[in-house]
Amino acid sequence: MADALLELRNISKSFPGVQALDDVSFSVCPGEVHALLGENGAGKSTLIKIMSGAYPSDKGEIWWKGQRIVYNDPLHALELGIGAIYQEFNLVPQLNVAQNILLGQFPTTRWGSVDNAELHRQASDALKQFDFHLDTRLLVSQLNIAQQQIVEIAKALIRDLRILIMDEPTAALNNVEIAHLFEVIRKLKARGVAIVYISHRLREIFEIADTITVLKDGKLVGTKALSEVTEDSLITMMVGRTLADRYPPKDTVQSEIILKVEHLSLDGALNDVSLQVRKGEILGVAGLEGQGQRDLVRAITGAVRTTSGAITVDGERQAIHSPHDAIRSGIAYIPDDRKNEGLVLMRSVRENIALPSLFARLRSLFMVDEPNEQRFVRQLVDRLGIKASSPMQVTRNLSGGNQQKVVVAKWLGTNPKVMVVAEPTRGIDVGSKSEIHHLMRELARQGVGILMVSSELPEILGMSDRIVVMSRGQIVAEMSGAEATEEAIMSAATRGISSTVSQSVFASASSG
């Protein structure tokens, strides 16, 4: 485009083990809302990090207002007028709202002290401009996530940016807040500010975007104007194949119940939840984000203690007060945050895989049975196709997909009866995704009962033998995998939650 504000030309970037971006070109014009779509691992995050100066690119050029530039760091980009709001907030919890919004630009009085009255006035104005109401004297640590995001947004907006990058901004907002956000975006457009918008909620994209760029596996699939695409054509661009041939066939359910959860309650998060999983069954847990799925998972696997409820594994009642208890009962937990909860990144593949099985299985007297361990690890590595230079390689250096495989391998090694999986394929490249799905089905074939929480509707529909839908800490619907449809799940999930924008709030036929 002749009047492009920012142009990225032929950008390539790789990390150890993965080519994140491969010859991608991208440009933004003033007043344009440019949406960036793609599956997890498609390269969206990397692209915007290069745009905002957080990473340098390996190859390619960046042009700003018609001139070639090179960023040094995010501050440099900020000075040019390019700012980003990420999903992990950049706030100082110990300071208040006003101080955070104006961090680094505090107004001062004649004597050099901070002009508090002016500070709060400017902060309130920034919030009011976009119709947000928040007491600027509150400490950020006192706010909930939605409010923190508002502070984050106000903080970016007050800097008079030319380009604002937003990475999944609506993830934690409700309908009213989303509507407000769109108003904000429209006002910014009117001012000539460009917005780069990452989201996997297609309905939102259709409401707000002018241009859409789709990435897949680090490559550019295409850039189109809104008028040129439909939801289906976008999905095809993102996924490249139809839903049907992605998932393994469902044919493994047995009749015995392997996991029974009765009247599980957790203060403020779970309210009398009961469910059952049979041997060989994959039970999908669906619902809008933050409706208690994470708490359910953590309760069953002992990561948190419940206020009441009973858990029975393979007919035996279990007292599960810690992950240690859960493992002993035969429950394995694959968490969604693999970096922080699933792996000890600085240790080797071998140590990670062996960790939960050390005491029970890989020990002779006081020592680790090394030959046994080596065999154990090698078997699992082969079975899962983990690509690492050797079992001694430090897990930090593996790709996302391989890291997830290490997590899965480690739990497989404990010979679980029940596997609780949260977001099994989040942030994983497409190839590994399919492998993991097939692996899950194979495990089910061997009699393991699987409880799967996923925010990706296609995954729920494609993998589950049965589906339960959670809302506000309770199970509100149950349906068989064969009969379930998008609409049925969606309507159950949004029941009781304001319906106006519910369509766009839930991730529809796109993947996360």
Add this chain to the structure above:
Amino acid sequence: MATFESVQPTSHPRRANQLGWLLKIGPVYLTLVMLIFTAAASQPSFLKEQSIRNVLVSSTPLAIAAVGQTLVILTAGIDLSIGPIISLANLTCAVWMKDHPESAVGIALLCALIGLLIGAANGYAVGYRKLNPFILTLGMGTIIRGVTLSIKDAPGGAVTRDFMQISRAVIGPIPAPVLYLLVLYLIGMYMLKKTPYGLSVFAVGGNENSARLSGIRTRRVILSVYAISGLLAACAGIFLAARIGSGDPLVGDAFTLDAVTATVLGGTSLMGGIGGLWGTLAGVLIIGILNTMLNLNNISTFYQWIVKGAILIGSLAFDFWRQRRHT
């Protein structure tokens, strides 16, 4: 999901924040008051003007050094070189002044400058080179200790009589050191809570990355807090020289730990981002009164050790318990 409109903090957020702050330093001041009562009860002479003056004046060096330590800890760091710097400044001041009594003021200023430079070196290593503050200041402190001992390995030197007036002077009923402290703490509190620099210190301690991305010159802030710490430590050492009249290469030994204790007692978190000088002041006074009380009651110095250690642990355990109650 709650909207921003439906948030119900305590009815007045400002009051809530002030309440939170009071809750942080409340216990320290409460302890201080209780301690004063206990001291007065067990030794009526404690409340006499003379002994109050003694406590205040003898707490002055710690109070000075603790300001620097508080600043450093607020940035999530720690300064273990404070004690050695105090000793260095103290000894060199006395030794040089003995040979050059005519340049007393100049020598004092020079010693202060040395402290500043050492602190700046610490701050450079931590802020710009990202070295671990614990090990770095430990190593630096050891080096300084060696330097001090190589200048003179036994007490010696002598300051001029005029110089000693620094610690002896009185203005009306108030000893000059108390005024120094008043000025120092007032300036310090103002700087911390009311200036952009002070807010930057909290920001760096609270979330260094965010602070940096917002344009705050985090490396400079870190360098500055260590530099200030070094400077104040040197000042404490110089004050000690004025008070005792001579220098001692090991005089500063206990100060490092005491400064950390006072800071932590006063509600400043070792993780950074929370705290302030009000609390530190109370912490310093508690330590000072404790020392005096134990001495007055002829309780051996040895028990002092036990008491101090228990207080240190106890105050943090209490902090944790209090946090648990509020979650």
Add this chain to the structure above:
Amino acid sequence: MDAALTGGRNLLGRLRHSSLSNPAAIIWIAVLALLIVAGLVSSGFVDGAHLLNVVRQSSGLGIVGIGQTTVIITGGIDLSNGSAITLIDVIAATLLNGSDQLLIPVVLLCLALGMFIGLLNGLVITKLKVPPLITTLGMAIILRGIAYVYTNGAPKGNTSPVLKFIGSGFVGPIPTQVIFWVVITLLAYVALQRTPFGRYIYAVGGNLEASRLSGVQTDRIIVLAYVVSGLSAAIAGLVLAGYIGTGSLSLGDGYDLNSVAAAVIGGTAFSGGTGSIIGTAGGALFLSMTFSLLRFLGLPYSNQLMVQGAILIVAIYIYARSQR
């Protein structure tokens, strides 16, 4: 001699680059280099008997370093081991009073005491959530006070002949202390590298939450780490008590910070999750050799301190560079 020195340094540089990934190797190479330099500077230093003496003097630090390393790997620190050494020494000296009669009970008591101190440290850290720095610092002060109160400021007593043999005797040409150190080091090495306990220590230090979710009983492991540290301090205390023969209120001085230094220059990172006993052993050796060399050359205590501090700073600088 100059050419040999520069040649040696070049070789060292190249070796350093290739083994930057293995910190334990670095420190042992440094020890070797120091030995060479020492030999060149003063041939009397590397004389057999003298060298053995130097090694003997690093034993106490080496033993304490084992516990400190374990604790630092879990992401903590133990500053109470110096005071523990002092306390153990005065207790042993007083109770034994020069005879072997009560040797076994006293030794057992001291070992138990060390473990108990570690247990207290560990519990305060895991249950009361007081940071390790403050906890062990506070404990150090308390222990110091107890030692003073127990001896009323005037340590007396005498350690027993057996203990003296352990501390200052020889088995053949090798000092008994060194044998102790080597044996305990090997045991610790095996424990950390080859047992589940060791794996858990590294895991907890590397990522506490992930370890917990993987079924590791993290609180227990952390407490155990401090118990090990207390135990190693007690052993060192007994050995050193045998060496000096009496009670002393300053015996343990410096062991706390020096054990941290030995661990750090031996490649154990303060942030936890990584480190090795062999590295710390090298670190203890390096530090002791340096002090010895300086003393040998007639340099006063003050210079020793300067060198000690400088070594520490250089070490973390090098390791910081190699991380990037």
